[in-house]
Amino acid sequence: MIYFCSQCGKPVRQRVPAGDNRLRHVCDACGHIHYENPRLVLGAIVEWQGRVLLCRRAIEPRAGCWTLPAGFMENGESTQAAAARETLEEACAHVEHSRLFALIDVPQIDQVHVFYRGALAGGKHAPGEESLETALFVEEQIPWSQLAFRTVRLALEHYFADRRAGVFGQHQLILEALC
Amino acid sequence: MIYFCSQCGKPVRQRVPAGDNRLRHVCDACGHIHYENPRLVLGAIVEWQGRVLLCRRAIEPRAGCWTLPAGFMENGESTQAAAARETLEEACAHVEHSRLFALIDVPQIDQVHVFYRGALAGGKHAPGEESLETALFVEEQIPWSQLAFRTVRLALEHYFADRRAGVFGQHQLILEALC
Numbered sequence: 001m002i003y004f005c006s007q008c009g010k011p012v013r014q015r016v017p018a019g020d021n022r023l024r025h026v027c028d029a030c031g032h033i034h035y036e037n038p039r040l041v042l043g044a045i046v047e048w049q050g051r052v053l054l055c056r057r058a059i060e061p062r063a064g065c066w067t068l069p070a071g072f073m074e075n076g077e078s079t080q081a082a083a084a085r086e087t088l089e090e091a092c093a094h095v096e097h098s099r100l101f102a103l104i105d106v107p108q109i110d111q112v113h114v115f116y117r118g119a120l121a122g123g124k125h126a127p128g129e130e131s132l133e134t135a136l137f138v139e140e141q142i143p144w145s146q147l148a149f150r151t152v153r154l155a156l157e158h159y160f161a162d163r164r165a166g167v168f169g170q171h172q173l174i175l176e177a178l179c
Numbered sequence: 180m181i182y183f184c185s186q187c188g189k190p191v192r193q194r195v196p197a198g199d200n201r202l203r204h205v206c207d208a209c210g211h212i213h214y215e216n217p218r219l220v221l222g223a224i225v226e227w228q229g230r231v232l233l234c235r236r237a238i239e240p241r242a243g244c245w246t247l248p249a250g251f252m253e254n255g256e257s258t259q260a261a262a263a264r265e266t267l268e269e270a271c272a273h274v275e276h277s278r279l280f281a282l283i284d285v286p287q288i289d290q291v292h293v294f295y296r297g298a299l300a301g302g303k304h305a306p307g308e309e310s311l312e313t314a315l316f317v318e319e320q321i322p323w324s325q326l327a328f329r330t331v332r333l334a335l336e337h338y339f340a341d342r343r344a345g346v347f348g349q350h351q352l353i354l355e356a357l358c
Contacts, residue, residue, distance in 0.1 A: 001185075002185045003185060003186055003187075003188070004183055004184060004185055004186070004187065004188035005183060005188075006180075006181045006182060006183055006185060006213075007182055007183070008182075008183065009182070009183035009184075009188045009189070009190070010188070011188070019308070022253065034185075035251070036254055037218045037219065037251055037252060037253065037254065038219055038252050038253075038254055038256075039216045040216065040217055040219065040291060072214070072216055073216060073217050073291075074201065074216065074217075075215055075216065075217055075289040076286055076287075076289060077217075077286055078284035078286050078353050079282065079284050079291060079351075080284070080351070080353075081286075099351065100282060100349070100351035103258065103279060103282070103293070105257035105258050105259070107255055107256055107257050107260075108255075110254040110255060112219060112252075112258060114282070129198070170279070170349040172258075172259070172278065172279035174257050174259075
């Protein structure tokens with residue numbers, strides 16, 4: 001929530017600006033409109049000799065659960081660079097030859113999750129600050145019941161399905177709301 | 180730029196928060212960290228009987244130039260819904276059977292542009308509030324020199340190349356900075 005104007009510090013209120021059709025946080029003192037937009041989360045499916053790299057989270061949310069390296073994209077970087085940066089930060093691992101794999105809409109939390117797939121350079125990995133441990137898993141050993149996020153499960157399911165089919169696609173998916 | 184805290188209204192300053200490695204706008208009064216992230220722009224390449232729908236912009240930037248229907252994604256919607264909404268708002272047109280076509284990074288302005296491709300329902304279109312006119316163009320008549328944005332040109336170039344090849348792909352591209 002936005003309570004005060006980022007430009008002048010006065011209180012804002014929610015109203016529909018002229019020429020718009022949505023509620024925005026508007027400053028009546030200086031006129032500034034505070035737009036809020038979905039955020040991009042970038043992640044990577046990184047493979048080494050048939051195994052996929054996962055990280056066990058050291059931080060909330062879902063501390064102790066397993067995840068693909070992923071996190072919020074930063075200003076000034078590309079989606080591919082963001083996926084590589086997250087992999088380096090969370091798993092001390094370098095991604096090679098990465099390609100866009102899946103775009104997953106998560107409208108219920110105003111996010112879009114994008115996953116690249118690539119190769120793990122040299123097979124090297126180690127836990128970064130936000131990870132308790134990192135490990136490489138064959139498909140049969142993926143800890144499905146201990147995955148941190150539903151988009152991670154969805155991306156992995158499509159990854160292994162494509163690998164079995166022998167052709168990697170690019171996937172556009174929507175994470176349905178849990179009822 | 181952010182000058183005042185959205186939570187308490189006090190001035191913020193730029194510093195690297197503990198456990199972070201980037202400058203953020205931080206409020207020393209209440210501790211709130213204001214993260215800024217890239218924004219998503221969603222657009223659509225909509226075809227009717229071999230022609231592609233373009234809009235001539237009524238507003239800045241690039242008023243008077245031609246563009247694909249496109250605009251900032253809103254909270255609470257999917258990427259596909261955002262592309263359809265922009266097409267409806269700018270060209271009074273409904274998109275059918277849309278599929279992800281291109282993701283174009285524009286890191287120099289902290290944006291990611293995503294284009295869907297689809298069919299124009301009933302062939303109907305008309306200028307919305309932000310358009311001077313709308314029109315359907317065959318490839319040879321696209322006003323290349325009067326396009327509003329470089330990502331629109333890039334998306335259209337890949338679209339027509341794919342159409343000539345007889346197979347539509349999904350493209351991951353980076354818009355290089357102009358020197």
